[in-house]
Amino acid sequence: MGKRSIKEVKDTDLEKKVEGENVKPKEKKSSKHEHKKQKKTSEKSDKKKKDKKEKKRKEKSEAESTSQEGESNGEEEKTTPKQDSSQSTTNEAARKEYAKEHEINYLDPLSKTPLLPLLDFSELPIHDNLRLGLKNFKDPTPIQAASWPYLFAGRDVVGIAETGSGKTVAFGIPALQYLQNLPKEKPTTRILVVSPTRELAIQTYENIKGLTSDTMFKVAVVYGGAPKNEQVRAARDASVIIGTPGRLLDLINDGAVDCSNVGYLVLDEADRMLDTGFEQDIRNIISQTPDPLKGGARQTVFYSATWPESVRSLAATFLKDPVKITIGSDELSASQNITQIVELLNDSREKERTLINIISKNLASAKQGDKILVFVLYKKEAARVENTLARRFNAVGIHGDMSQGARIQALESFKSNKSPVLVATDVAARGLDIPKVQLVINVTFPLTIEDYIHRIGRTGRANTKGVAHTFFTPEDKSHAGELINVLRQAKQEIPEGLYKYGTAVKPKVNAYGSRITNDAPMKAATKITFD
Numbered sequence: 001m002g003k004r005s006i007k008e009v010k011d012t013d014l015e016k017k018v019e020g021e022n023v024k025p026k027e028k029k030s031s032k033h034e035h036k037k038q039k040k041t042s043e044k045s046d047k048k049k050k051d052k053k054e055k056k057r058k059e060k061s062e063a064e065s066t067s068q069e070g071e072s073n074g075e076e077e078k079t080t081p082k083q084d085s086s087q088s089t090t091n092e093a094a095r096k097e098y099a100k101e102h103e104i105n106y107l108d109p110l111s112k113t114p115l116l117p118l119l120d121f122s123e124l125p126i127h128d129n130l131r132l133g134l135k136n137f138k139d140p141t142p143i144q145a146a147s148w149p150y151l152f153a154g155r156d157v158v159g160i161a162e163t164g165s166g167k168t169v170a171f172g173i174p175a176l177q178y179l180q181n182l183p184k185e186k187p188t189t190r191i192l193v194v195s196p197t198r199e200l201a202i203q204t205y206e207n208i209k210g211l212t213s214d215t216m217f218k219v220a221v222v223y224g225g226a227p228k229n230e231q232v233r234a235a236r237d238a239s240v241i242i243g244t245p246g247r248l249l250d251l252i253n254d255g256a257v258d259c260s261n262v263g264y265l266v267l268d269e270a271d272r273m274l275d276t277g278f279e280q281d282i283r284n285i286i287s288q289t290p291d292p293l294k295g296g297a298r299q300t301v302f303y304s305a306t307w308p309e310s311v312r313s314l315a316a317t318f319l320k321d322p323v324k325i326t327i328g329s330d331e332l333s334a335s336q337n338i339t340q341i342v343e344l345l346n347d348s349r350e351k352e353r354t355l356i357n358i359i360s361k362n363l364a365s366a367k368q369g370d371k372i373l374v375f376v377l378y379k380k381e382a383a384r385v386e387n388t389l390a391r392r393f394n395a396v397g398i399h400g401d402m403s404q405g406a407r408i409q410a411l412e413s414f415k416s417n418k419s420p421v422l423v424a425t426d427v428a429a430r431g432l433d434i435p436k437v438q439l440v441i442n443v444t445f446p447l448t449i450e451d452y453i454h455r456i457g458r459t460g461r462a463n464t465k466g467v468a469h470t471f472f473t474p475e476d477k478s479h480a481g482e483l484i485n486v487l488r489q490a491k492q493e494i495p496e497g498l499y500k501y502g503t504a505v506k507p508k509v510n511a512y513g514s515r516i517t518n519d520a521p522m523k524a525a526t527k528i529t530f531d
């Protein structure tokens with residue numbers, strides 16, 4: 001391990017392409033730890049469950065649900081987790097109704113009968129110390145409710161749900177319970193979460209730390225632009241590592257991170273992680289983990305709000321019989337909590353004046369703590385717009401040309417409301433969960449419509465409302481068709497002038513490269529919806 005096979009691995013984020021490649025995939029013999037048992041059981045369980053479920057449900061049906069109310073603190077459970085209670089504690093009809101109401105769709109190559117959603121935290125087969133991490137939430141969100149039965153059964157999952165819908169907790173809780181179930185032997189990395197940006201890696205680390213605050217698990221975060229030594233120390237013996245691909249590979253090649261015992265692998269913002277900017281790194285990282293196709297015990301979970309065709313066939317190569325769970329439409333969709341305004345401008349030179357007007361108006365009526373996030377496309381543009389807005393509104397900026405320290409400081413200043421306006425490139429488009437972002441302004445249209453969905457998803461999170469205001473100029477005309485589709489899908493107003501640019505949607509081209517890939521479907525699967 002110790003020998004570096006990458007000359008220089010830079011950190012990866014949305015603006016920096018990783019240069020280091022050519023890490024020879026190692027043929028690793030994966031260790032067979034307990035997780036495999038869990039997985040085998042789960043794979044078999046689908047079949048068994050089919051038969052058993054019918055019986056169980058008949059026995060248990062009717063009005064069981066009410067007796068579960070108010071038990072969500074798990075007090076009475078002590079340390080004995082319930083196993084797969086999701087299928088039995090509330091009647092089947094209520095679960096089906098929930099799946100229908102929240103438009104949960106399943107695509108499962110192994111079973112025609114979905115594992116129905118888990119409707120209450122008290123049904124979670126987890127230890128009490130993990131329950132504490134959920135105490136601030138009332139109910140599972142739909143992606144949590146739908147994913148958990150599969151994740152606890154050890155299945156690979158592709159989870160697609162709108163921005164701000166609680167995907168981190170969706171993959172985090174089963175990951176930590178998996179860890180909890182392992183025998184207490186020499187600590188080694190068991191859970192690996194890969195994130196596209198440093199800020200998202202840090203945020204996920206904080207979230208997972210929050211969920212583990214009552215446990216002894218060691219969690220570490222590794223990302224570029226910060227000294228390695230400290231991260232190497234933190235990663236040593238950490239059971240959970242969250243990181244950006246470049247630094248992760250760097251530490252793997254240094255021998256500081258050992259992925260040979262990873263039993264639960266998460267690609268957060270999975271479509272971004274699998275597109276051309278990251279593909280090779282991801283291949284290299286995954287090659288260091290146990291390979292389920294060679295008998296290795298690794299559960300792999302991919303989450304995102306967007307799932308373009310261009311990444312699906314590649315995704316399939318890393319997953320074993322995954323169930324795809326989609327909340328809402330299969331089409332690209334924005335959160336319905338966001339009011340989308342598209343303003344057509346004839347000339348890019350109108351942008352600055354319009355931007356200042358919108359921010360002035362918005363801040364004049366803003367409530368305490370309200371924030372505005374302004375997106376641009378290029379780093380230089382970010383610096384220029386930040387400059388303009390800094391004088392008027394005490395704005396700060398974040399982009400890939402800044403030092404990591406300055407990036408963190410800007411984000412802190414925005415979060416703590418010292419600066420109510422943050423100007424950002426797409427480095428802040430994905431995953432960041434900043435409370436009270438009331439307004440997102442797209443000064444320059446992003447490279448892809450998926451990025452648009454993620455950018456505007458910085459507002460309207462966790463069932464709050466928000467507004468996204470997008471400038472659209474003739475230069476953006478190639479995005480008109482897909483933008484119209486997104487607006488229509490979210491039942492938003494479509495400005496008449498947008499149609500003049502045409503409604504055609506070009507075949508998918510990966511905007512970070514130029515490759516077009518066809519969607520090679522995963523193993524034939526049956527799509528199940530409740531309607």
Ligand SMILES: Nc1ncnc2c1ncn2[C@@H]1O[C@H](COP(=O)(O)OP(=O)(O)OP(=O)(O)O)[C@@H](O)[C@H]1O
Nearest residue numbers: 137139140141163164165166167168305431433462
């Ligand atoms: N069950 C729940 N009930 C209420 N709020 C929740 C619940 N689970 C998570 N949240 C909160 O919802 C917010 C959004 O969660 P998270 O950042 O995981 O969203 P996401 O789906 O990953 O979004 P994105 O697609 O933008 O990455 C967070 O503040 C989180 O604490």
